[in-house]
Amino acid sequence: MVIEQSKSESESECEVKRYYAGIGEMRVAHNPHQLIIMGLGSCIGLALYDSHARVGGIAHIMLPDGKCDDSNTGKCCKFANRAVPVLLNEMLKHKARKEWIVAKIAGGASVFSTIDMLQIGKKNTIVVKESLKKEGIKLVAEDTGGNCARTVTLNTCNGEFIVKTKEGVKRI
Amino acid sequence: MRRKDERRGKEMNINMGDDSMLELSPFLKDALREIGNIASCHAITALAEMTGMTIDINVPTVEVVTIGDVEKLVEVEKIVAGVMVALDGGFSGYLLVLFPRRSALRIVDILMGKMPGETKSIETEMEQSALMETGNILASSFCNAIADFLRFTLMPSPPSFAFDMMGAMVESAIITVVETQEAEQIILFRCDFQENTNEIYGYILLFPHPESLKGLLSTLESKVGVNQEG
Secondary structure (H helix, E strand, C coil), X not given: XXXXXXXXXHHCCCCCCEEECCCCCEEEEECCXXXXXXXXXXXXXXXXXXXXXXXXXXXXXXXXXXXXXXXXXXXXXXXXXXXXXXXXXXXXXXXXXXXXXXXXXXXXXXXXCCCCCCCHHHHHHHHHHHHHHHHCCEEEEEEECCCCCEEEXXXXXXXXXXXXXXXXXXXX | CHHHHHHHHHHCCEEECCCCCEEECHHHHHHHHHHHHHHHHHHHHHHHHHXXXXXXXXXXXXXXXXXXXXXXXXXXXXXXXXXXXXXXXXXXXXXXXXXXXXXXXXXXXXXXXXXCCCCCCCCCHHHHHHHHHHHHHHHHHHHHHHHHHHCCCEEECCCEEEEEEHHHHHHHHHHHHHCCCCCCEEEEEEEEEEECCCCEEEEEEEEECHHHHHHHHHHHHHHXXXXXXX
16 A cells, blocks of 8 residues: 655646556545546445545455454455545545545446356445445445446546546546 | 464465465466466467467466556456356366457457458447357367366356456456455466467466365376475
8 A cells, every 4th residue: 555645735736646546455645646446347446535635545445345454554445344444544644534525436347247146346335335324424426336347537636536438438 | 264274275385474475386386387378278279270360379477466466467448358257176266368359359250251340349249249159169178178187177157248448357357266265366377369460369367266276286296296396
């Protein structure tokens, strides 16, 4: 897990950087950088955004639930039942405030529909939503389910969540 | 629970160290690569016979990969036609056969006796079915070769087809392999192949369940009578 720090506000003219989260990883960044997860299938791209502090965080969630020994490391964010508090905690360290944070999620598709007996995408979506509810974070937008793979981008300057599929681009 | 896994891991020479790093012994790695090589050659020969093409195959690789890094090894956003098959029997795992978009269209051209470039999309059931069958034949030959060589059964499930981002397909395979064991790493066998006249490229990816390789290893030892050396 890497926490990316942007330069101070006075240098906001600086180049927009793109940070990528691999499977089971999370990233936190300040305005004006972008956070990206590529190729989401049944995984969930969870985005949390604080519009006042302009801090965003994304987590690439892989499985519905799992045991995770040390909750301090970012490794736990691969599990849907642990990711929300872990990512939230990391964002609070970066001047975000819980009452301002909203959530957007995408993913949870079923790419190989006939072989997907376990319905992991659906389970992931349900568990993430429950977890958000438990933490008291409002889910403002979602694009989940279906059979399409997605690439998501969180713009930390305005909280825009861009979902790209092979069919086109959606902004939610 | 974890300790038990560790012990089991050592028995079969896949060591789960202190930091739960998955490690393959050189013997098992070579064995996997060789078996994969034989199986891939059979699979690709079947494809070559079916299409009448001459196909070159690259030297396969076997790697232990950290899950978060897998996406660096494949072109995540590339649109590919993929066929996934679950394997069960002598060992278990998932086999993915991938063709990049253009190569997939060319294969459909060849199989349906069309002019090169005539197939423009993979929207209808006909094209999907042709590609699914191609993947199925590759996967079945792959399994047959392993089963013949090691004298055990390896059954492929009915194939599942998708036409989407490569990353999402690899991700699906990883999830199903990891689902039961909460591992940080996976074993990835990869074999690339290409046909030069029509510029067709393809990839065979195999994600074995690490736990299931124990049976494979003992079969291999009894067959070749090799005392493994570490």
